[in-house]
Amino acid sequence: MQSPQGRLTWIPLAEATDLVAPPVAAAADLVPDARVARIDPSLADTAAFCEAYDVAPEASANCVVVHGRRGERETYAAVMVLATDRADVNKTVRKELDVRKVSFADQADAQERTGMLQGGITPVGLPDGWPILVDQAVVDAGPVVIGGGVRDAKILLTGAALAALPNARVLPLALPRA
Numbered sequence: 001m002q003s004p005q006g007r008l009t010w011i012p013l014a015e016a017t018d019l020v021a022p023p024v025a026a027a028a029d030l031v032p033d034a035r036v037a038r039i040d041p042s043l044a045d046t047a048a049f050c051e052a053y054d055v056a057p058e059a060s061a062n063c064v065v066v067h068g069r070r071g072e073r074e075t076y077a078a079v080m081v082l083a084t085d086r087a088d089v090n091k092t093v094r095k096e097l098d099v100r101k102v103s104f105a106d107q108a109d110a111q112e113r114t115g116m117l118q119g120g121i122t123p124v125g126l127p128d129g130w131p132i133l134v135d136q137a138v139v140d141a142g143p144v145v146i147g148g149g150v151r152d153a154k155i156l157l158t159g160a161a162l163a164a165l166p167n168a169r170v171l172p173l174a175l176p177r178a
Helices: 022-026 046-053 089-097 107-114 136-140 159-163
Strands: 035-038 061-070 073-082 085-087 101-104 132-135 143-147 153-158 168-171 174-176
Touching: 061 089, 061 107, 061 143, 073 085, 073 089, 073 136, 085 089, 085 132, 089 101, 089 132, 089 168, 132 136, 132 159, 136 159, 136 168, 143 159, 153 159, 159 168
Parallel strands: 073 132, 132 168
Antiparallel strands: 035 153, 061 073, 061 101, 085 174, 143 153
């Protein structure tokens, strides 16, 4: 039966910071109740991960990095939505970031700026000042699984812990997947 914990062995993040990306490890104190589990890196993508480890998709939250512009000002942000939803980037995210144009960040650029690997980028440990836009459904979901900054680890924490991160803003920003 699918659940947020699935069939994984979870250990406190504070005791296993070597499993996550260095920026995530450095920010582990921001999520003191978080737990981490090692996974097969070939199963890091959400659908494969949920199926292989019996994690409910509605308990898995995806993080996408977006890049926006208004004149000379550039903004990078993390957007968190449940795996069952997609982010309303063109309307809600653009308006919240107060940018004229917003798009998903280039993969190589996102990896370089975050110090994390694509498929594992997480809001824990992002560069200072980056907005973290968390969909209200993620907060309401209770325990959720997110990336660990690498492809071979996942973090389990509450949506409320994500909402409590510095620069986090909670708002309705998801659209159902078609």
